[in-house]
Amino acid sequence: MSFWQRLSRPWRHTPHGRVLRLSPPETLLLGFTLLCLIGGGLLRLPMAATVTLDWQEALFTATSAVTVTGLAVVDTSAFTPFGQVVLLALIQIGGLGFMTFGALTLLLLGARLPLQQQNLVREALGETSLGELSQLVRLVVAFAVLVEAVGAGLLALHWVPELGWSRGLWASLFHAVSAFNNAGFSLWPDSLTRDVGTPLVTLVVSSLFIVGGLGFVVISDIREKRRWGRFSMQTKIVLCATLAINLVAMAAMAALEWHNPATLGGLESLGDKLQAAWFQAVTPRTAGFNSVDTAAMSDASSLLTMLLMFIGGGASSTASGIKLTTFIVLLLVARAFLRGTQPTAYGRAIGEQTVMKAVAVALAGVALVFVTLLVLCITDGRLAFLDLAFESVSAFGTVGLSRGITNELSLPGQWMLMLTMLLGRVGPLSLGYFLATRRTRGMRYAEGHIQIG
Template identity: 65%
Template structure:
């Protein structure tokens, strides 16, 4: 590792070759971006009141990992500071490897063959030859979606705030929503817009589309009547619909009479909009139109489950991913039905897919447990539910909070910083390890282990 840090690019006869592995490149990239963002946010022109080093570091890390947790209000930042946050969100949301791949293509830096394959897999694309086209598609789609979102939101916010400020607010929220970041220019997020159908519709549509995954979006864009969708796309679309419906029904059932959430809203339309938004935002979006800290304990626990699941693979969102969760459910169903392999839509899933899903879910649970264990030590005065909510939100890079983020000690904030980084980088790094595993020629005799 030390040698690779000294010589990150090795000169060979056929051109320069990058020597870092994918996890190293990802982690170093996020650390460098977080450090650069910290330095910029520490400048006097970045905030109305000077930030401390840990406030700047937390904000920069939360932005580049598109989390949205904050120890300061974004409104306390100047236009320059908000611009820094927005730039970090854009880079982190599109995926550092997407930007890296684009730079490799533009600069002509060569990669070893196995790293080409791994970068293609990190983008959920099977051919590295089509990587440049995929990168252009990702960036073009993101810019189009963010531009359309900005123009639609401007219909509401330009009349209220004026042309320049209204456009900036619209652009900030559109970019933050598409990248599933959850940063808002207002201290209470979007609570003031709880009954605005345009804001609710545009913001939720942006982070749902951003969370589907670019491969699914590309497949839908190329879909023609009479042609079928891939198994991945079908699972993503069906599971997303059912997760949203179940989440919305649970919010309506559990919060209808809560005077601090749905109970304070007067009209049926406002309650339905708020329930819809609260159902879709835990899928790593981070915006809220209801006071998250006022949710009942059952609603908070279900929200933690949605945050843990996250959204789609190859998207701007995090979590264990919807497809991972569905595979685990299919495995349980196959076991209960006595079938050798899980099946979905007339296709069976391979043992490798099952092992990957188990590994990702277990790694996520262990990371959350470790984060929560440290938080219970460093924050003895906080409620356990609030700390557990923070840990899951940091892992899923969601950004929803029950209002204790700014109250955490410096060790507690540093714990969340590490969790946000690992939550963002971890799944791709784990995929790298899975992709590099080698099949041994020697197989041991099977042994019996009792389960359950």
């Protein structure tokens, strides 16, 4: 049965009740699409913004919020408090996953998760087993609320004295939720450039989206094991790779932008430059905030940022991209091939299925970015190629960084970005599902030889 046939008749009647015909990836994609439509309808209301939004602008903003991207055709400051609350709700639901909220509702009502819903939540969280799923869902929500509350409290120490109690608390809460969910939405048109030299803001916000990008499975492992020697291989890889890639990216960003008067070179103190270099190095994976003008960065820095956006954060996290673990597996496979050994990490071998999945996910990511860029070159060829490429990678990685061309794109170009944001958010999960549930053939063929390289 094709997808459209299953969509027209989504339920199958069995002696034990109705069963959903749609696969978990299809349900996730439809769920996110429905959330985008609902969010677009709410943002279209006159009470949601101080300016009149058309359907295209409202739907693009809602899609960007649900996919926790941050690309915008309308400044967040143009929305009323009601509109900002809608945005915040879409960011929270999109970041944690709508199936997580559905599962939590069932758990709070005392119901046991049916197998079909367990599969959906498992795909949304990137889990590979059904064991302890209820505990993981509770941990996801409780941990998110705790971290966001702590982050909002710390940010309030700076913004409440500056903006007053009501505006300061709201700004703190909004940015804390947006940062933890790697959304990149800010209440100010210039993002966080006004606080480029404020350690309390840059360090708290960067800490929030780094923690959110580690992955809930890693957080759960740290909570349970508490010792480095007992951590799983994935936890060790994610922690070490996160630290290494952030430090290397910071050094590279500092070297490339140190004398650029429009970015780091325009800052007065050494501390401000180091803070800005750190923030611009970690935000592409995949937070979307910026403390300096992204459009003013050099071409080399933009290419580095694109690489970081493509890699993304950890699996089962609020971040997107091909995921950090995929990138590390590819590096380990390349190293093993050059050495003529088996790919290993921390005394454990990396299985063939993991390698195949990493290659498939990376190739799918490259293909999606290429198709998006090709379409943008056709629809918006008047704009600079680097700007279009930057926008394409940002949409795929659901990052939200932009060189300032989002609202200059044509309607077909904006529709392409919306599709890319949705596929970039749901695509890796869907691909992982199909790889995990593929059928095994009953026969094996003799190997043939193909020359590579």
